Amino acid sequence: MTAADVRGHDPGDGRVWTPSAARTPAFSADVPGRPALPALAPDRGHAAPDWSEVVEHFREGLVICDADGVVRQVSPVAERLLPEVVPGALLAAAGVTGLVAGGDFTHHGRRLRARRMPLSAGRSCWYVEDVTEIVSRADALLAERARSAFLAVVGEKLGNPLHPDRAAAAVVRLAVPTLAEVAVLVLAPRSGRSRWWRASRGDDEMPTVDSGVLAAPDLPPAIAEGLLGAEPHAVDWLVEQAVEAGWLPGLTSVEACARVVPLPGREAPVGVLLVARRATRWYDEEDVDLVRAFAARAGAALTTAVLYRDQAEVADTLQASLVPVEPAEATGVQWGTAYRPAQAGLRIGGDFYGAHRLPDGGSVFFLGDVSGKGVEAAVFTGQLRQCLHALHRVEAHPARLLRLLNDALLETTQAHDRGRFATMVLGVVRPHRDGGLTLALAGGGHLPPLVLRNSGAVEQVPLSGMLVGVVPDPRVGEVTVRLEPGETCLLYSDGITEARGGRRGHEQFGPERLVNAVTDCQRMPAPALAERIEQVTCDWLGHGDHDDIAVLALRATGPGGRTPRHLHAVPDPAATGTRGPRG
Amino acid sequence: MSFTVTYAEHDDGGAHLLLTGELDMSTVPELTAALDRSFATGARRILLDLTDLTFCDSTGIAAFVRGDNRAAAEGGWLRLTGATGRVDRVLRVTGLADVLGHDSDSPAPTPRTAG
Numbered sequence: 001m002t003a004a005d006v007r008g009h010d011p012g013d014g015r016v017w018t019p020s021a022a023r024t025p026a027f028s029a030d031v032p033g034r035p036a037l038p039a040l041a042p043d044r045g046h047a048a049p050d051w052s053e054v055v056e057h058f059r060e061g062l063v064i065c066d067a068d069g070v071v072r073q074v075s076p077v078a079e080r081l082l083p084e085v086v087p088g089a090l091l092a093a094a095g096v097t098g099l100v101a102g103g104d105f106t107h108h109g110r111r112l113r114a115r116r117m118p119l120s121a122g123r124s125c126w127y128v129e130d131v132t133e134i135v136s137r138a139d140a141l142l143a144e145r146a147r148s149a150f151l152a153v154v155g156e157k158l159g160n161p162l163h164p165d166r167a168a169a170a171v172v173r174l175a176v177p178t179l180a181e182v183a184v185l186v187l188a189p190r191s192g193r194s195r196w197w198r199a200s201r202g203d204d205e206m207p208t209v210d211s212g213v214l215a216a217p218d219l220p221p222a223i224a225e226g227l228l229g230a231e232p233h234a235v236d237w238l239v240e241q242a243v244e245a246g247w248l249p250g251l252t253s254v255e256a257c258a259r260v261v262p263l264p265g266r267e268a269p270v271g272v273l274l275v276a277r278r279a280t281r282w283y284d285e286e287d288v289d290l291v292r293a294f295a296a297r298a299g300a301a302l303t304t305a306v307l308y309r310d311q312a313e314v315a316d317t318l319q320a321s322l323v324p325v326e327p328a329e330a331t332g333v334q335w336g337t338a339y340r341p342a343q344a345g346l347r348i349g350g351d352f353y354g355a356h357r358l359p360d361g362g363s364v365f366f367l368g369d370v371s372g373k374g375v376e377a378a379v380f381t382g383q384l385r386q387c388l389h390a391l392h393r394v395e396a397h398p399a400r401l402l403r404l405l406n407d408a409l410l411e412t413t414q415a416h417d418r419g420r421f422a423t424m425v426l427g428v429v430r431p432h433r434d435g436g437l438t439l440a441l442a443g444g445g446h447l448p449p450l451v452l453r454n455s456g457a458v459e460q461v462p463l464s465g466m467l468v469g470v471v472p473d474p475r476v477g478e479v480t481v482r483l484e485p486g487e488t489c490l491l492y493s494d495g496i497t498e499a500r501g502g503r504r505g506h507e508q509f510g511p512e513r514l515v516n517a518v519t520d521c522q523r524m525p526a527p528a529l530a531e532r533i534e535q536v537t538c539d540w541l542g543h544g545d546h547d548d549i550a551v552l553a554l555r556a557t558g559p560g561g562r563t564p565r566h567l568h569a570v571p572d573p574a575a576t577g578t579r580g581p582r583g
Numbered sequence: 584m585s586f587t588v589t590y591a592e593h594d595d596g597g598a599h600l601l602l603t604g605e606l607d608m609s610t611v612p613e614l615t616a617a618l619d620r621s622f623a624t625g626a627r628r629i630l631l632d633l634t635d636l637t638f639c640d641s642t643g644i645a646a647f648v649r650g651d652n653r654a655a656a657e658g659g660w661l662r663l664t665g666a667t668g669r670v671d672r673v674l675r676v677t678g679l680a681d682v683l684g685h686d687s688d689s690p691a692p693t694p695r696t697a698g
Contacts, residue, residue, distance in 0.1 A: 371645035373608070421648060423641070423677055445677035466678025470648050475681055498640060547640075 060127040063099075065091050067122030078128050081112060091126075099126060104135075111135045147290050150178050154294055158301035165195075167305040169209050171263075171273070171298040172199035176207040179291055180275035183207075184247045185263070186223050187271040187302070189216040194227075198247055220245050226260045226272035239276065248276050259283050261291050263299035270302045322348045322378040324550070325385075327355030330363040332431030336526030336553035338534035342373055342495070342546055350377030351493045351550035354385055356392050361431065364392045364401065367491035367552040368424025368446055368468075377548075380420055383412065388426075398442035399476045402426050402468065406444070406476075409469035421469040425449055425491050435485035435558035443477035444468040447497065450515065451481060452488040452522040452529075458515050461489075485558030488526060490518065495547035496533060501540040509540045526555040586610035588617040591632065596659070598626035603635040606643035614643070618650045618661075627659025630685060634665035639673050651683055 055062065061078025063085055065071050071087050071094075078085065084094040091100070098105020099114050106112070111132040117125045154174050161167035168185050175183035182200040194214050199207040219227070220241035238260055240253045248256055258276035262269035273295050275283070283291070327335040341349030350373055355365035366388060370380045387408050388401075395401045402424075409422065423446040427439050441449065443465030451459045465477035483489060492514070499509040517536045521529055530551040537549060586604035598621040606614060621629055629650060633639075651661040662685035666674050674680040 369641065371641050371648075421645070445679070447676060464675070464678065466681060467644070467648070470679075471682050475678060494641065 060129045063091065063126040063128065064119070065124050065126075072123070078126075081110065081128055081130055082107065099128065104131065143286070147286075147293075150290070151293055151297065154297050158297060161301055161305045162308045164302060164305040164309050165211075167298075167301050168195070168197045168271070169199075169211070171302065172197045173207050173209055174298075175199060175273065175275060175294065177201050177205070179287075179294060181277040182248050182251070182275075184242070184274040184276075185271055185298070186214075186219065186227070186274070188227055188265065188269060189219075192216050194219055194223075196247075200249060214245075222260050223272050223274065226262045227269055229262055229269055231261060238274075242274055242276055247274065251276065251278070255279055257282055259288055259291060261288075261295040263295050263302060265299055265303045266307075270299050270306060273298065319346075319348055319378075322382045324351075324353050324381075327353075327365060327552075328357050328363070330355065330357060330429065330431075331361055332435060332437055332557055332559075333363065333429055334526045334555040334557045336528070336530035336551070336555070338530040338549065338551040340495075340534060340538070340546075340549040341378075342548045346374060346378070348375070348378035348381075349373065349548035350381060351495065351548035352381040352385055353491070353550055353552040354388070356389060358392070358396050358428065360396075362396075362428050364388075364396060364398070364426070364428050365491075365552065365554065366424055366426040367493065367550060368422050368426075368444065369493045369495075369548065369550070370422045371420055373548070380422070384409065384422055396428060398426050398428050398440050399478045402442045402444050402465075402476050403474065406468045406474050407472070410472060421467045423447075423467055425463065429554060431556075433559075435556060436487075437483040437554070437556040439481040439483065439489055439554070441477075441479045441481060443479070444474070447492065447494055447511075449481075450490040450492075450518065451483070452490065452518060454484055454486050454522055456520060456522055458519050460511075460515075483554070483556040485556045486522070488522065488524075488529060488553055488555040490529070490533075491552040491554075492533065493548060493550040495549035496537045496551070499537050499541050499546055499549075501542050501544050505542070505544060509537060513540070526553040529553050529555075586613055588613060596626060597628045597630070598624075599630045599632065601632045601635065605638035606636060606646070607638065607640045608642045611642045611646050614646050615649075618646070618653075622653065622657070627654055627657050629654055629659070629661045631661065631663050632665050633663055633670055634667065636666065636670050637668070639670045644673065644677055644679060647679065647683055 062075040063078045064073040113129045113131045172183045176199045184198045186196045197211040199209045222238045239258045243253045257279045263271045350370045353367040424444040425446045427441040443463035445467035448463040449461045463477045463479045466474035530553045589601040591599045654661045663683045664685040
């Protein structure tokens, strides 16, 4: 039987027990002859239990008052919970205000729940229950739910940040106000300096975030200790250190309490979180557990972000070394280049070009394409450019240089057994007194260059040859081209002629369209010409995928071409500039 | 755009493959797989008939070179025959026609008479 069952019917005439005598056997003498409970089932052969005996075991205490508000009966439980309430006195005089109002109230440190039920003859009964345990369990559950909800929000907000600075700012912002009024995150030192972020609760409840840098030796000892993975226990001097560091605006060391928790990283902590708030809300074990759970999530997010940053830095460094280097300035030559890797996000690809100055005033230049795509191809172009950089110092004859390169590559490609090879055009350009250029070209299985003549004609250089890095003694084509001042030689990769696009979306750009695109462009400066070819190709491609695209244009600037500041030296285009003074 | 490899002829040590369609980055794995199968069945002399091949880019060229390297390592060879149009032009530009060409001046014997 439960209290609720009792509630369903009239507990009787109110004289079922007497207060203090409830625990004495004599009490039963007061029980009137009429049974207080409905008759038990007939098959139960036992006598009806004493009603007062049953009431004694209710969780609820009972206080019964008569119509005048005078307390008439107090059950043992009520006696214990409400010692002020005594039979014979007015209930109102007992001074238990919460009881009169009903509902939950705190009395003698216990949480009580009271409800009043009217009885017959104007009497009333107060049922009083001690709900201290229930309420604290419910509070604990709510608090736990709030913590879980907070951590869920933290997990979501931190997500997968790719930038450590942004992740750090998010961490301190999330810590306020749930964990702290002021939260400071100190990242593990990098090159001897630690960056810190701080969020403090502003007047408008929105935390304000600022940041700074500290040299590693200037870090407060508790922070330095935390960065080694220890969680400092000396809480008092922690606050003082934080105040001294200037991290707790508006809080003095006596007003504040603080905790420091390391943010777990891969090996050592990735940082340390300091949380502080007014001492009116001390950090208890549960609070610290929550801070630790928060720190674990923050640590994971920051570790990811730091790892990503480190990898991105490595990739950037490697990438920078693989991006083609712009040709060095050379007498009488105007260079023009265009470069568009297939994977634009990667910024590197399998096409390459470059030029190096020779001691005799000429330059060796090259443009080519390696088999494969993406990073692997880019790495191969890097090896190839380095090979050429070294080899051009010992061999300046284009065909012999190409054969040397072939031998060098053959060795590495055979060692790797990847069937890697390159196609390229390699040349040596030498200026003439009249402003013209002589190009000695060697072909390594690459698309033959085009020459834009002053007459408007576009010629294809009859250059043949074999892939570089495939056979030990390759056939290398050799052609010498003479450029008059203003004429241009154009080297390009098959990403242009094999660009697929057009109206049907799958048609190749082809060599004819390329020739058309540069026809009548013989007066264009080399950079503009290279850009035009890139533009026309990209227009053809539309939004389609493409191969790596590279263009290298050499224009004979004429004798005055390198000194445009001297107006007299700028050749009149109509006069072809062949007689201008040397720059 | 499609690409198919057909086995025209097979004897011990030799394989004759017909390539049809376009050979580029997306279809080159099929050629590589076909070459792998030929090597796995013991073929060392491989003749690729390119008569019906309408397109070949640098990844296709790379596959030919890899195939020849592999055949050579096993004492055999890989040769190309029948290229026309654009494919022929690519082979000539890259000089591969000289290296892997199966015609006239090539000393490589046909699969049937290969020693």
